[in-house]
Amino acid sequence: MGGAPRVVVSTGRGLPDLDWEGELADLTDVFPYLGPTWLGASEKALTDLQPWHTIATRARGELALLPGYVMTVPPVVDHEPRTYLGWQAPTGEEVCCGARTDACISDEVDALGTEPFFPALLLGSPLGYRTEVAYNFWTPSLMAQMVSELVPAAFEQGIKCVVAPWISGRSGNDALVTAFQQVGGHSTFWGYEDxxxxxxxxxxxxxxxxxxxxxxxxxxxxxxxxxxxxxxxxxxxxxxxxxxxxxxxxxxxxxxxxxxxxxxxxxxxxxxxxxxxxxxxxxxxxxxxxxxxxxxxxxxxxxxxxxxxxxxxxxxxxxxxxxxxxxxxxxxxxxxxxxxxxxxxxxxxxxxxxxxxxxxPRPVTTAMVVSDPELRPQVAKWMDAFGASRRVAFGDAPAATRTPLPVVSGGSGACCSDG
Structure with missing residues (x-):
């Protein structure tokens, strides 16, 4: 009997073998930052990140890629999962387009040290600031299937935290956010892309x-x-x-x-x-x-x-x-x-x-899941506080609750996408 082709998901993979012409043909509507040309160059530049990609295939030539990189030690702040909990790096560096966060929360996160969070798996394009599935086929359950298989596989490999920092509000990406919630994760507002x-x-x-x-x-x-x-x-x-x-x-x-x-x-x-x-x-x-x-x-x-x-x-x-x-x-x-x-x-x-x-604007969401179930409620509270501070910085908070928390990047240039 016939039926829909079966989707096969594999984790911990290298990049698919596609050149730029292949990307134009097979990943037509995918942002360039999520294709093998950009990601391959990023991997040569960011030698402290270990490629760990999730790939879904269906039938001949049908491909979906969710990039991932293992971080064994704390990286720069934009790739650091604790940043998205409101943690402030001792160096004073801010997360891209960042807002000032609660010093008490930063101290609480810092007190846990790195053990609950590292090794960590960063999903998306580290130098492209996008967490998104690059695909040339789609099913209603595609993103849920990829996340439901990659998160347990990562935890089995000793990963303590899976973070998807920059999920764009493009059509269909809400399924990626929902998928993280279904595996015990939490999500919060990060900002906007324009x-x-x-x-x-x-x-x-x-x-x-x-x-x-x-x-x-x-x-x-x-x-x-x-x-x-x-x-x-x-x-x-x-x-x-x-x-x-x-x-x-x-x-x-x-x-x-x-x-x-x-x-x-x-x-x-x-x-x-x-x-x-x-x-x-x-x-x-x-x-x-x-x-x-x-x-x-x-x-x-x-x-x-x-x-x-x-x-x-x-x-x-x-x-x-x-x-x-x-x-x-x-x-x-x-x-x-x-x-x-x-x-x-x-x-x-x-x-x-x-x-x-x-x-x-499109909203951008951060999602995260830690391997320790007992830590998840606290992570959710920290993420909510971080998201609230970001909303204030972007002018979204109700006037009565606003405090002077400026967006760090100001108006003279951007810090992650165009300047």
Whole structure:
């Protein structure tokens, strides 16, 4: 008798063998940060993380991938599971787009030490800040089946904590959050990622359709950038190679300014791998007095554009030059309209600034499950408190309960997706 093909899930795997052309064909609608090209480069750059991927297959050529990485010792704060409980690193580093958290909770988490949490399994793309299943087939139970098999398998291997830090509110991803709840985990609000649907017929049409204040703000950004004496050019593909090191330097300067940490070598490795794979990569370069003082790297995949890295030499251009908006928001959108694309995916960071220029938000959720059942209720309470602090920082809390807890990244740039 016939019937639906059986889904087979395997855990602790390496990456599937797909080049960039294969990703375009077989993982058409998947974010580039979740494909083997990006992840393979990340694995070469992040040598302290051990690949442990979950793969589901069904019939010939049908594939679903949930990336995972084992961390045996505490990593940088954005990958550190305790950060999502409100723990504050002794170094003072903040989680991407972070908010100040309760010092008492941080002390409580710290008092437990690392033993209840490590080794930990981080699900998603560590340098892409996305926890999502990359798939070319779908069933209603796909995500639940993958999570229900990977979590017990991880615990059997001695993993103490499975954390899915950045689950985007894209259609269908609620099943991933629900799957964690079904295996004893908990979830909380992390923040927002921003995107822009290109509904107008052109850039000029886009500007004309915006409310007056947003239109004026964009025009003001352009005037301020011009007044700063910064000239913006775009280079594509192989023409980017001479600027890779400078792009990495400026990006990391920006991240340090916003409280997040990343090494230039990570960006060099991933960007070089994308160029080697002949991915459609563009770089906007801002020059002043003959020097590159601002950069923004953008990836195109089919009908979508993905601004990823941005960096600025604030000593050269000042803190309020307007070049961030002209380079990161305006230039990619202008080109996307010219190419007939459908969406610009800006990701997380500088949420309020993006909203003021016409972007729409998606919520991002963090999910976590620890192997110790007795610790789970306390973890849930800490996560709820962390999520509440994030909502205050993003302006979601009721006015009566708000306290001055600023978003660390501010409006001058982002710390995980585009700057």
């Amino acid at each position: 995107y822009l649907r290109l509904d107008a017929d052109s850039w000029d049409g886009h500007l004309a359709a915006l409310p007056l204040k947003k239109r004026q703000r964009i025009k003001s950004d352009v005037r301020r950038a011009e007044a700063a004496g910064v000239h913006v050019d775009r280079v594509d593909g192989e023409a980017i190679r001479p600027y890779v090191t400078r792009i990495a330097e400026l990006t990391c300067l920006n991240r340090e300014k916003n409280g997040a940490g990343e090494e230039p070598a990570h960006i060099v490795d991933v960007l070089t791998a994308l160029l080697d794979a002949r991915a459609d990569v563009r770089a906007y370069l801002g020059t002043k007095d003959g020097a590159v003082v601002a950069t923004c790297v953008v990836i195109r995949k089919h009908h979508r554009l993905f601004p990823k890295w941005a960096g600025f030499d604030y000593a050269a251009i000042g803190e309020r030059s307007g070049i961030y908006f002209a380079l990161v928001l305006d230039a990619p959108v202008r080109d996307a309209y010219a190419e007939g694309l459908r969406t610009v995916e800006f990701g997380a960071g500088a949420h309020q600034a993006k909203a003021l220029r016409g972007c729409e």
